[in-house]
Amino acid sequence: MKIQELAEKTGLTIYTIRFYEKEGLLDSRHVQREKNNYRNYSDEAIERLNLVKKFQGVGCSLAELKEILQDYDTNSRTHLQVIEWIRQKMSEIERKKDELDQILETLNWMLEYRTALMNGTQKTKI
Amino acid sequence: MKIQELAEKTGLTIYTIRFYEKEGLLDSRHVQREKNNYRNYSDEAIERLNLVKKFQGVGCSLAELKEILQDYDTNSRTHLQVIEWIRQKMSEIERKKDELDQILETLNWMLEYRTALMNGTQKTKI
DNA sequence: ACTTGCCTTAGAGTTTACTCTATAGTTTAT
């Protein structure tokens, strides 16, 4: 498929897709060139970009993602290094989940506070 | 307390603290000026900055934070608007938690994949 | 053939969130 179609299927803009490619987040499994030099994307590209989006959404930088997504035989990182990275990332995610719970509590408190204010009650604020 | 002390207590730099103030994330409850024009921070400032950090860490922009943290009587947003925002944010956070679970699954799968590779097994990749 | 619309690149511009520098005034320690 061509870039416009991929953009529609992933919800990204064509600029972003080309930018990600330039940043090394896509490789030959995801993009090939036609004779006319047009990019031809595989279905794997959709999955890949969705993966990128998912990780991005939880505070992963593109640089970090690039390192981890790079094919095992094309870079210098050893499997053990990558495995270590994955483990660290997993406990980071667990920590982030706890944080989200804390924020939910805070939001709930804010909700109560605002509701009380609407009814003229006085409470403490931060 | 003065800015350096607040920086140490919050883990932010003095630049960031001043920047946040300029962006409207702190108000008279958090900062006052001395006769010498030095900023004098209250203990509430610590709590406030920690709150900002927490929300920031889960993808809240400063602009968004500003709107929500602004004092109820100093801005044009009605309580109902803010309450609606809080509700939306809460379901957003719930969605984010689900995403984190998905990512944990993905990471777990990646871990298995890498481990298998180390042992010479072949699997599929994205 | 011609227009419209999609594709290409290089490179410039934008936004967010800092981060620092220059310059100057204030406070503290010796």
Add this chain to the structure above:
DNA sequence: ATAAACTATAGAGTAAACTCTAAGGCAAGT
């Protein structure tokens, strides 16, 4: 009283992640 260490401001600089523009090539419809 003088230096070191802190404070202030305005404004410049940086990094990440886009976002767009210009100039040109290709493709499909009339």
